[in-house]
Amino acid sequence: MTEHGFTVERFESIDSTNTYLMERSRAGAPAGLVAVADFQTAGRGRLDRRWEAPPASCLLTSVLLREPLPADELHLATAAVALAAVAAIASLSGRGPDVKWPNDLLFDGSKVAGVLAEADARAWDGAPGTTAIVVGIGINLTWPGPPDVGGTSVEAATGVGPGRDELLDALLFELEARRRLLASPVGRAELASELELRTVTIGQEVRVELSSGMIEGRAVGINRLGHLLVMVDGETRPIAAGDVVHLRPSLAPPV
Numbered sequence: 001m002t003e004h005g006f007t008v009e010r011f012e013s014i015d016s017t018n019t020y021l022m023e024r025s026r027a028g029a030p031a032g033l034v035a036v037a038d039f040q041t042a043g044r045g046r047l048d049r050r051w052e053a054p055p056a057s058c059l060l061t062s063v064l065l066r067e068p069l070p071a072d073e074l075h076l077a078t079a080a081v082a083l084a085a086v087a088a089i090a091s092l093s094g095r096g097p098d099v100k101w102p103n104d105l106l107f108d109g110s111k112v113a114g115v116l117a118e119a120d121a122r123a124w125d126g127a128p129g130t131t132a133i134v135v136g137i138g139i140n141l142t143w144p145g146p147p148d149v150g151g152t153s154v155e156a157a158t159g160v161g162p163g164r165d166e167l168l169d170a171l172l173f174e175l176e177a178r179r180r181l182l183a184s185p186v187g188r189a190e191l192a193s194e195l196e197l198r199t200v201t202i203g204q205e206v207r208v209e210l211s212s213g214m215i216e217g218r219a220v221g222i223n224r225l226g227h228l229l230v231m232v233d234g235e236t237r238p239i240a241a242g243d244v245v246h247l248r249p250s251l252a253p254p255v
């Protein structure tokens, strides 16, 4: 089925919609292919973590993008999907979640959705050409996530439980506009600004786990590449990728 310029394939059960689209990408599938499933037997988070959801409790979907994104701006593909989800949830429930940089959506600090973006290394030729990126999102509709995680659902947080098809339709509608922004530096800067407005991480004391080690500081903004700016020992450091823990909100400066 084609919806808002996307072609949607539906599955009752699949290992992972991200894994499926990575395979399709390598076989040359065109941009705009979307997979959506009622259930995943091996739903994935980042860093080999799991995404869990009982059948029909979550919107589980992935989209294949092929965009001319420089390597240090690949994260904006995550932002495009996260922000589209925020707008879609707000349009259906009257309340949009916050973004926790880089990939979580939160209602009142509880995780309602997570985004997993994977660039297809085999389709990446090192040149500033088009990169294949699969961006998946899981949005809890009626189930708050595993017991030990402290998550929430759209229904619990807003009192409105949108249907999966309805939410997917709204998500793809919102994504179409943001996908176009990914194609130009000006458009990407616009996305980065929207990300900055929506990111609840800003103003918080954070611990960032980087591949090279750990830093702690205050998140002060997001630059036009979508990187988190963290103030460490009086110096602002742009962070392109990492796991972020919110430690505590920083105190407002004295007036």
Ligand code: BT5
Binding pocket: 015, 016, 017, 018, 019, 040, 042, 043, 044, 045, 046, 047, 049, 050, 051, 052, 053, 058, 059, 060, 061, 062, 103, 104, 111, 112, 113, 114, 115, 116, 136, 137, 138, 140, 144, 145, 146, 149, 151, 152
């Ligand atoms: C994410 O990873 O949050 C990205 C999740 C992406 C899932 C989608 S579903 C469609 C597509 N196909 C896939 O296979 N994946 C994508 P991360 O930041 O690493 O968070 C994972 C952690 O979130 C887990 O270790 C749990 O602590 C927690 N978690 C797992 N399931 C959850 C749920 N349903 N609700 C809230 N938290 C959950």
